Amino acid sequence: MELNFKKSYKFAFKSSAYITLFFLGVFLLYHFFIAPLHLIFVFGFAFCLALFSFFLIQYRVETFIYKRVKKIYDDVSLLENTSFRNQPITTDMETLTKEVQKFARDKKLEIETLKIREEYRREFLGNISHELKTPLFTVQGYLLTLLDGAMEDKTIRKKYLQRADKGVERLIYIVKDLDMITKLETGDIHLEVSRFDIVEVVQNVFDLLEMKASKKKITLSFDAKYAKPIWVLADQEKIQQVVTNLVVNSIKYGNEGGTTEVGIEDLVNDRLIVRVTDNGEGIKKQYIGRLFERFYRVDKSGARSEGGSGLGLAIVKHIIEGHNEKIYVESQFGVGSEFSFTLEKTE
Structure with missing residues (x-):
């Protein structure tokens, strides 16, 4: 690939200025202390020296940097597909150094x-x-x-x-x-958004999982009495799966004789939050960040004995994010856990 070459004259200009000032100083010292010289000759020579030095240094810097940096580009095939490859080569050493350092940091992160x-x-x-x-x-x-x-x-x-x-x-x-x-x-999620009562959905889940909960003597209940429907806009079937997966998890990891409560609260003007809380074994802090990974289990042997695919929470996360909503988890080991997610509410 042909490289874009970006010229910078700062280094050559400063270098030629230093050289010119040095020789100009030498001539002036000679003029005042040894033998007088024609000042026109002195300053004319200084001007010619400045031009010559500038073009020579600029040419040498460009040749030196271009040839060597180009060789690095050609030798390291990994650079072929990086954005660094498309950046112009500059003769400004400070800029070039910053670009290479940034490239190194990006590569390290990658x-x-x-x-x-x-x-x-x-x-x-x-x-x-x-x-x-x-x-x-x-x-x-x-x-x-x-x-x-x-x-x-x-x-x-x-x-x-x-x-x-x-x-x-x-x-x-x-x-x-x-x-x-x-x-x-892969983003292949088709949402059939409709208006439905989230209280009714939660009650349906309770009815479906009642026998499963009774085997461990776990009580499924709301945190309060919801006498009126609470309407939301979402894919009813997928939200019911979310609630099902969360309640199944609370039963699976709950203590015998424990409770699983679902609460529904207003969050902001057009949002509400659904909370699924249990008083089970809880989750240690170091495991919380990985809960939504596929097949990740905190207690691998115990969880597998309870059955399930190990994908429940990963599916929950993707469904909620597919609705452009948020899911949260709070847990204290030995006390219990709370999973919550937001939904758009409507009248």
């Missing part, structure tokens, strides 16, 4: 970002491998046992087929969530 992404990729592949491996091996184990002769026993056959079916259901659940989050992350 390398650090790539390292973080690589670590995230390795962790993601390990997590998804574990998530898929467990139900696959479970299904395979039951089927192989049946093929080895257990199929003749009707009781064992039915029990093992039912367990294999649960493993297949878990696989389908994971694949569906993976498909959904892939679409969400």
